[in-house]
Amino acid sequence: MKVLNEIPEALKKRLDVVYKTSITPFFPICLIAKAYSLPYSILDIKFKMPPLVGIIENGSVNWVFPEDFEHISKKILKKLLSDEKYWNYIKENEKELSKNLLNLINHDVNALFEENRLNKKGKKLINELFKSYEMYGYYVDVTPFLVQAYYEKEILEEMEREVTKANLKKEDKEFLLMNLFSLDRLSNHELFLTKILEHMETGEPSLKNLEKRFYHIYHDYIGEILDSRKLKKIIEKEKKEKLKEEVNSFFKRINKIKELKRKLPAQLAKKWSLIQDMMFYYNERKKDVLNKVNIFIRKVFEKRFGNISINELRKIYQLSPDELVEILSGKQINVEEIEKVQKFRTYVLLNGEIFIYLGKELYRLAFPEEDVNELKGTPASKGKVIGEVQIVLNLSQIPKFKEGKILVAPFTNVNYLPIMKKSKAILTEVGGLTSHAAIVSRELKIPCIVGIKGLIKRLKDGDVVEVDATRGVVRIIKG
Secondary structure, three states: OEEEOOOOHHHOOOEEEEEEEOOOOOOOHHHHHHHHOOOEEEOOEEEOOOOEEEEEEOOEEEEEEEOHHHHHHHHHHHHHOOOHHHHHHHHHHHHHHHHHHHHHOOOOHHHHEEOOEEOHHHHHHHHHHHHHHHHHHHHHOHHHHHHHHHOHHHHHHHHHHHHHHOOOOHHHHHHHHHOOOOOOOOOHHHHHHHHHHHHHHHOOOOHHHHHHHHOOOOOOOOOOOOOHHHHHHHHHHOOHHHHHHHHHHHHHHHHHHHHHHHHOOHHHHHHHHHHHHHHHHHHHHHHHHHHHHHHHHHHHHHHHHOOOOHHHHHHHOOOOHHHHHHHHOOOOOOHHHHHHHHHEEEEEEEOOEEEEEOOOHHHHHHOOOOOOOEEEOEEEEOOEEEEEEEEOOOHHHHHHOOOOOEEEEOOOOHHHHHHHOOOOEEEEOOOOOOOHHHHHHHHHOOOEEEOOOOHHHHOOOOOEEEEEOOOOEEEEEEO
16 A cells, blocks of 8 residues: 655645545445546546545545535536537447446356465456446546536526526426436336336246346445345335336336427437436446446455455455455455554545555545534525434435435435435535425425535434524534
């Protein structure tokens, strides 16, 4: 592991925690994060990207972006959204990379080991897998994430202007803006529920076929693997009529999007389709490929360590990829070192490499010492409630959301809709009055505040807060 002795200039400015989780460990998400630190060069779009920071604190991982990221991102995205050839180029690369990744995980895990450690073939395959994973993130993760995190407001405002010119009905205009980042096809989870309904009504697909198709759907970077037994429990909990109503709503949305696109000027419909395609690759296609890869990687570690628990694996996953390859190759685990990593460790990702930073200056820049019990944002839907916070950072956490909690998220999209309906209030880190969270919350008449800087950094699951969505203030009662 390389040690970084000096802080890069780009990290001496304001730092924002854009992703915080105690569920997802440092590895393997760091393979995607490495891609964010590579120079951005898609066709003729070229930018040198600033370094990123991953701070592990008491088992939680905080991903930190410097303020330069927003400025650079907006320049990239303005150019990229001007011509669909850029996105088509990204999709061509995804096709090759996904094919390579899925071929690599077809190997027999047992053949990669000799005397309980990676053999020469195994070490070569794992290194190639990690590199392909990183490049997959470069093409499929970076651009759509930047669109949602830094360009959502601009896109919504632009589309609102264009929709006004198109002279649509009020309800059609509202639907378009609310579903700008929605899919014009079924999401993986929606397809899963559709097939569950088919099984309940006809017995087909069989549990075995459902397992084969959807075993990876909830796994994410580390987590649950569905088998026939777990699928049976899911089916037993579902109420057929309620599920049928939910599935019908999926197709109603898709048909409405297709109908509305026919009413729009060709250029506007084309841009909407491009945005939806980006969201499909980012939220669905990427999960479909990488969840399978993550399960294969997990099996590699289970081969090395035997019957290892998820909690034990999560601890090991706080180490860097280089350290993990050494462990898989036979190096003994230093339990004390891993326990130390759980408490505090800072990684800096620079030009596609991972460095460890031994000082605490970066931590102080990301987490300035201040006792802030009030957070402020933009009021999006009026109301005042008190309740417990539950943070949902990605799709794999959606099924775990509990009704009556206050939903906290970086931003929302159509996949969040089922839990938005069950939430007491909605709080998002980014977005404005025309964001998905703002529009949906007004429709559902649920208190909502958007654009709350420091939201993810300051709150954790179980915190009790008072949401005053009339004033745009979140007061922490019990942290």
